[in-house]
Amino acid sequence: MxxxxxxxxxxxxxxxxxxxxxxxxxxxxxxxxxxxxxxxxxxxxxxxxxxxxxxxxxxxxxxxxxxxxxxxxxxxxxxxxxxxxxxxxxxxxxxxxxxxxxxxxxxxxxxxxxxxxTRARIVYASKDRVDPSEVTTYEDLADPKWEGRICTRSGTHDYNVALVAAMLHHHGEEETKTWLEGLKSNLAQKPQGNDRAQVKSIWSGECDISLGNTYYMGKMLEDSEQSEWANAVNVLFPEFEEGGTHVxxxxxxxxxxxxxxxxxxxxxxxxxxxxxxxxxxxxxxxxxxxxxxxADDVVNSWGSFTPDDVNLMELAGLRGDALRLIEEVDFDG
Missing domain, CATH: 3.40.190.10 (Periplasmic binding protein-like II)
Structure with a gap:
């Protein structure tokens, strides 16, 4: 009991x-x-x-x-x-x-x-405005082709800090800072809200893609109001250029x-x-x-992916440096 x-x-x-x-x-x-x-x-x-x-x-x-x-x-x-x-x-x-x-x-x-x-940190992409083949890597999110098209929650949230720590693991400080600057320049609006709010923004046309955790798709689909948002996006599994999908x-x-x-x-x-x-x-x-x-049938319906194989304790050790870089580029500003 x-x-x-x-x-x-x-x-x-x-x-x-x-x-x-x-x-x-x-x-x-x-x-x-x-x-x-x-x-x-x-x-x-x-x-x-x-x-x-x-x-x-x-x-x-x-x-x-x-x-x-x-x-x-x-x-x-x-x-x-x-x-x-x-x-x-x-x-x-x-x-x-x-x-x-x-x-x-x-x-x-x-x-x-x-x-x-585990939960994967993935990309939600508009079914109407984004071809799934356009999103293959995390590094690509800094490409100018996404200018004004990306939504995300605060860069200092634990989920995003962990992703930046993974970028540090794969690319080092200089490249990660450049990536953060590029990602920031592609934002459609100031970082705000939670992962579900980003999907709502895609549904309403404020942006085309967003960062989010996989399980929020399941949560939205079981909600009568949010299911409409969920059905407006595809779940895409980007990878690091020399790694897998961040989990x-x-x-x-x-x-x-x-x-x-x-x-x-x-x-x-x-x-x-x-x-x-x-x-x-x-x-x-x-x-x-x-x-x-x-995994559950609903989860499997989103597709398969290859998880990044870095030990997560290594990423925990990079968290301080990741947070410092996020603040240096004034990501939420």
Whole structure:
């Protein structure tokens, strides 16, 4: 049973002596976790207690120290996973199951976090005004042919910072700065709104292409108002000139305190199993990570792509430089 955790006292009261419990701190929404929690409890008999946290997860764990009731943290984006590691609130986990189910580029080299699902940072393109063959690389987005035709959310948002970090990995600082300047000069309007707002702007004719995450297409299609926006665009998978399509992840890490370590490890291994991967990925229109696990039919309908094979922890290390370059070119100005 999932006990909603706005009341932190629920977890604080959980005793390490209760061998059939596991306690989670999660940035992910209840509706995404509920099917997983139900399936895990049914399979193992272990009760799952979840505290949903909007912000400050690392700070809370630091403040709680060794007395923290949390066993696992769930979050999205490599920046948040790496922040937890850098804050010293996670621990390394040794597991043959996790090593087999999670490809190397989607786990921490020191085994502090493991990816669960991926989402690609792609291009939404107008069906009426853009030939899909026109968008093949991220580098191409700086080409003057797109002048006044691109929309995007803030350059300093984590999703775009990660993309710029990937550009740094492939091309270095000088070329990345030039690319950012070219991309900025091609914007149809000042960066604003979220990824869905960019698709609405394409639908309304304000721009022709935008950057966005794949799962937003699924979210828009299930919304009666936004489905019209979604049906106005194609999902295109650009690649880096010497790499693949940029992806980010949702992931899990075991806390340093972990009072129920054995149960926490069981849940981590369960989350990377084919059964759990399909449940988790389908709930948010993401891509499962475990080898041989198929994505949801809706997700597969967008087409296939080759993910960039850089380890995401390398990109996390470039985040500071990426943010500095974004600010240097005054991307949002």
């Amino acid at each position: 999932l006990r909603l955790g706005t009341a932190l006292a629920l977890l604080t009261a959980a005793s390490p002596a209760l061998a059939q419990e596991v306690n989670l701190y999660s940035y992910r929404q209840p509706e995404l976790l509920q099917p997983l929690v139900d399936a895990f409890t049914e399979e193992t008999g272990i009760t799952v207690n979840v505290a949903y946290i909007d912000k400050g997860l690392e700070e809370r764990l630091v403040a709680e120290g060794d007395r923290s009731p949390a066993d696992l943290i769930f979050t999205v984006d490599i920046s948040r996973l790496s922040a937890a590691v850098n804050a010293g609130v996670t621990q390394a986990v040794e597991s043959d199951v996790l090593m087999e189910n999670v490809p190397a580029q989607y786990r921490d080299p020191d085994n502090h976090w493991f990816g669960l699902t 980010n992840i949702s992931g899990v890490a075991m806390t340093k305190a972990a009072p129920n370590r054995e149960n926490a490890l069981k849940m981590m291994e369960f989350l990377t199993s084919p059964e759990a991967q399909k449940l988790y990925a389908s709930a948010n229109y993401e891509y499962p990570i475990a080898p041989g696990t198929e």
